[in-house]
Amino acid sequence: MEWIQQLVNGISLGSIYALIALGYTMVYGIIKLINFAHGDVFMIGSFIGFYSITGWGLSFFPALIVSMAACAVFGVIIERIAYKRLRNATRIAALITAIGVSLLIEYVFIYFRGAGLVAYPNVLPTKTFEIFGAQISSKSLLILGTSVTLMLILQFIVHKTKTGKAMRAVSHDMDAARLMGINVDRTISATFAIGSALAGAAGVIFGAYYTKIEPLMGVIPGLKAFVAAVLGGIGIIPGAMVGGLILGLVETIVSALGFSLWRDAAAFIILILILIFRPSGILGKNTKEKV
Amino acid sequence: MKKKLSYLLATSALAAGILAGCSPKGDSGASSDEIKFGVNLELSGQVASYGQSLESGIDLAIDEINADGGIDGKKIVPVKVDNKSDLTEATNGALKLIEQDKVSAIIGAATSGDTVAQVQIANDKQTVLLTPSGTAPNVTVNDDGSVNEYAFRTSFIDPFQGNVAANFATEKLNIKKAAIFADSASDYAKGLAAAFKETFTANGGEIVSEEAYVAKDTDFNSTLTRIKGENPEFVFIPGYYEEVGLIIKQAREMGITVPFMGADGWDSPKLIELAGAENLNNTYITNHYSSEDPDENIQKFVSAFNDKYSKSPDAFNALGYDSVYLLKDAIERAGSTDSEKVKDALAETKDLSLITGVVTIDENHNPIKSATVLEYKDGKQVFNSKVNP
Numbered sequence: 001m002e003w004i005q006q007l008v009n010g011i012s013l014g015s016i017y018a019l020i021a022l023g024y025t026m027v028y029g030i031i032k033l034i035n036f037a038h039g040d041v042f043m044i045g046s047f048i049g050f051y052s053i054t055g056w057g058l059s060f061f062p063a064l065i066v067s068m069a070a071c072a073v074f075g076v077i078i079e080r081i082a083y084k085r086l087r088n089a090t091r092i093a094a095l096i097t098a099i100g101v102s103l104l105i106e107y108v109f110i111y112f113r114g115a116g117l118v119a120y121p122n123v124l125p126t127k128t129f130e131i132f133g134a135q136i137s138s139k140s141l142l143i144l145g146t147s148v149t150l151m152l153i154l155q156f157i158v159h160k161t162k163t164g165k166a167m168r169a170v171s172h173d174m175d176a177a178r179l180m181g182i183n184v185d186r187t188i189s190a191t192f193a194i195g196s197a198l199a200g201a202a203g204v205i206f207g208a209y210y211t212k213i214e215p216l217m218g219v220i221p222g223l224k225a226f227v228a229a230v231l232g233g234i235g236i237i238p239g240a241m242v243g244g245l246i247l248g249l250v251e252t253i254v255s256a257l258g259f260s261l262w263r264d265a266a267a268f269i270i271l272i273l274i275l276i277f278r279p280s281g282i283l284g285k286n287t288k289e290k291v
Numbered sequence: 292m293k294k295k296l297s298y299l300l301a302t303s304a305l306a307a308g309i310l311a312g313c314s315p316k317g318d319s320g321a322s323s324d325e326i327k328f329g330v331n332l333e334l335s336g337q338v339a340s341y342g343q344s345l346e347s348g349i350d351l352a353i354d355e356i357n358a359d360g361g362i363d364g365k366k367i368v369p370v371k372v373d374n375k376s377d378l379t380e381a382t383n384g385a386l387k388l389i390e391q392d393k394v395s396a397i398i399g400a401a402t403s404g405d406t407v408a409q410v411q412i413a414n415d416k417q418t419v420l421l422t423p424s425g426t427a428p429n430v431t432v433n434d435d436g437s438v439n440e441y442a443f444r445t446s447f448i449d450p451f452q453g454n455v456a457a458n459f460a461t462e463k464l465n466i467k468k469a470a471i472f473a474d475s476a477s478d479y480a481k482g483l484a485a486a487f488k489e490t491f492t493a494n495g496g497e498i499v500s501e502e503a504y505v506a507k508d509t510d511f512n513s514t515l516t517r518i519k520g521e522n523p524e525f526v527f528i529p530g531y532y533e534e535v536g537l538i539i540k541q542a543r544e545m546g547i548t549v550p551f552m553g554a555d556g557w558d559s560p561k562l563i564e565l566a567g568a569e570n571l572n573n574t575y576i577t578n579h580y581s582s583e584d585p586d587e588n589i590q591k592f593v594s595a596f597n598d599k600y601s602k603s604p605d606a607f608n609a610l611g612y613d614s615v616y617l618l619k620d621a622i623e624r625a626g627s628t629d630s631e632k633v634k635d636a637l638a639e640t641k642d643l644s645l646i647t648g649v650v651t652i653d654e655n656h657n658p659i660k661s662a663t664v665l666e667y668k669d670g671k672q673v674f675n676s677k678v679n680p
Binding site: 122 | 336339475502505507512513514516519536545561564565567
C-alpha cells in the first residue's frame with residue numbers, strides 16, 4: 001500500500017515543520033514579530049544535540065532535553081539582547097533586526113566551526129514494521145510520538161498554567177495585562193524560551209531522522225515552518241500544528257505524484273495563495289482594524 | 292619654497308611607494324626560478340571533501356617533484372584559492388589566479404560545474420585549465436562540438452562511467468529492470484544518467500522509473516516510495532555523497548534491498564557516515580582507481596601518501612596527484628611554461644603512466660584510460676573489477 005507509506009512520510013515531515021512553526025507563531029502572537037532567527041535556533045539545537053550525543057555519549061531523549069534547555073536559554077538571550085529594546089520601535093525595524101540576528105548566528109557559527117556537514121549518529125532503533133503492506137520504520141513512529149507529546153505539553157502549559165494564562169493575556173492586550181500586574185517582560189521571555197526549546201527539539205529530531213546537519217540547515221525548514229505558521233493562521237497555536245501537517249502532506253503528495261522537483265515551489269505557492277485569499281490563515285478569524 | 296619642495300618630495304615618495312607595491316604583482320612567474328600553479332578548489336562548502344582530498348594529492352606530488360629538483364630545475368609553487376563550492380567564487384578565483392598571481396596553469400575545480408564556470412576565462416586569457424575530477428563532457432567540448440582549447444581533464448568523462456555502470460549491471464548482475472534517481476541540477480548527474488540509460492536499453496534492459504531530486508534536499512521518502520512501487524531490480528543513483536548518503540539510508544529503511552550503483556561522486560568517507568555501513572552493502576561505484584590494486588606504482592604512491600597523511604589515499608587524492616604529474620610531463624615536453632606550448636603538449640600526451648591508469652589524451656582533451664568497479668562491504672571499498680575502454 002503505497003499511499004499509507006506516503007501518508008506516514010507526509011506526517012513525519014509535517015510534524016517537524018509543525019514543531020518549528022509553533023515557535024514562530026508563539027512569538028508572533030505575543031509581540032507581533034516574525035522571528036527569522038528561529039530557523040537558526042533550530043540549527044543550534046540540532047548541533048547541541050549532536051555534540052551531547054557524540055561528546056557525552058547521551059542517548060536520544062537526554063540529548064533532546066539538553067538541547068531544549070540550551071535552546072531555551074539561547075532564545076531568551078536573543079530576545080534580551082536584540083529584541084527587547086525594540087519593543088516600541090516600528091515593526092519593520094524589528095523584522096530587519098530578526099534577519100540580522102539570523103545571519104549573525106549562521107555566520108558566527110560557520111566562522112568558529114566551518115561550513116562542513118556532519119552525520120548524526122544512529123541514536124534510534126531502526127526496525128521496520130509492516131502495516132497494511134506499508135513498511136513503516138520505528139524511527140518515524142518514535143519521532144511522530146515525540147512531536148505529538150511535545151505539542152500536548154505545550155497545550156497544557158498554555159491553557160492550564162499561570163505562565164500560559166499570562167502569555168495569553170499579554171498576546172491579547174499587552175498594556176491591559178501590565179495593568180493587571182502581569183510581568184510582561186518575563187512573560188515574553190518565557191514565550192521565547194518555550195518556542196526556542198521546541199525549535200531545539202525539532203533540531204534533534206531532524207538530525208536523528210534525516211542524519212545530515214550543517215550550519216545553514218535552518219534556512220529552508222525555517223522558511224517552510226513560517227509558511228506553515230501563516231497557513232494555519234499566524235499567532236494561533238493549533239494553527240501552527242495544522243499548517244505544519246498540511247504542508248508536510250502537500251509536499252509529500254506533490255513528490256508522490258512524480259513532481260518531486262516542484263516540491264519546494266508547492267510550499268511557496270501555498271504561501272502566496274493563502275496571502276491572497278485568506279491572509280488570516282485557516283484557523284484565523286478576520287478581524288477588522290479599529291481606527 | 293622649502294615647503295613646496297618637501298611637499299613634492301613627499302608626494303613622489305608616496306607615488307614610488309605605491310608603484311613599488313604594485314611591481315611584484317606585475318612580474319610574471321615565468322622568468323624566475325619557480326613555476327606557479329594555480330589551485331582553484333572547493334576547500335569549503337558543500338563538496339569540500341573532494342576539494343580537500345584533491346589538495347592533499349596535489350601537495351604530495353608538488354613536494355615530491357620539488358624534492359626531486361623541480362621541473363627543469365624550477366620549483367613548483369602552488370597558489371591556492373578556495374572557491375567555496377560556488378560557481379561565482381570559482382570564476383572569480385580563476386580571474387584572480389590569472390590576472391593577479393600570473394600562474395602558469397590552473398588545477399581545478401573538483402566538480403564539473405565549478406570547472407565550467409572557469410572555462411571561458413581560461414580560453415580568453417589563454418591559460419591552461421586542468422580539472423582533476425570534473426567528468427562532465429561539456430568541460431572540454433562545447434554543445435556545438437567545438438573543443439575548448441585550454442581546458443583539459445585528468446579524469447575520464449561521465450558517459451564512460453555511465454556505460455561501465457550499465458554494462459556492469461547487465462553482465463555481472465544480470466539486471467533487466469533498473470530505476471534511475473538523479474540529481475536534477477548537476478551536469479555531472481545528468482550526463483551519467485543519460486549514458487547509463489542509453490547503454491542499459493541498448494543491452495536489452497528496461498528503465499522502469501526515472502526520478503530526480505534537488506541538491507540539498509533531505510527528505511527523499513516520498514520519491515523513494517514511488518520508485519519502490521515500480522519494483523526495480525537495481526537503482527542507479529548518479530549524484531554526490533551528501534544526498535546519496537541520505538537516499539541510501541532512507542531507501543534501506545524503507546525496505547528497498549536491491550543493489551544501488553553510482554559513480555565517483557559517492558567516493559567520500561562522509562558517505563559511510565551518512566548512509567551507515569550496513570546500508571551500503573550491496574552497492575557499487577565506478578571509480579578512477581583502487582588503493583588495493585596490486586600494481587607496483589600504485590602501491591608506491593599509497594605508501595608515500597600514507598607516510599605524509601597517515602591514511603590510505605582515495606581516488607580524489609590520486610587524481611590530484613596525477614594532475615600535477617600530467618602538467619609536469621607537458622611542461623617538460625613543451626620545454627617552457629608558455630601557455631600555448633603547454634596546451635599543445637598536453638593535447639599530445641600519449642601513454643603516460645600515472646596512478647589512475649595509462650593516459651592518452653584524445654582529440655576532445657579527454658584521457659583514455661581504464662575504470663575500476665568497487666563494491667562496498669561493511670563500510671569498506673573492495674576492489675571488484677577493472678574495465679578497459
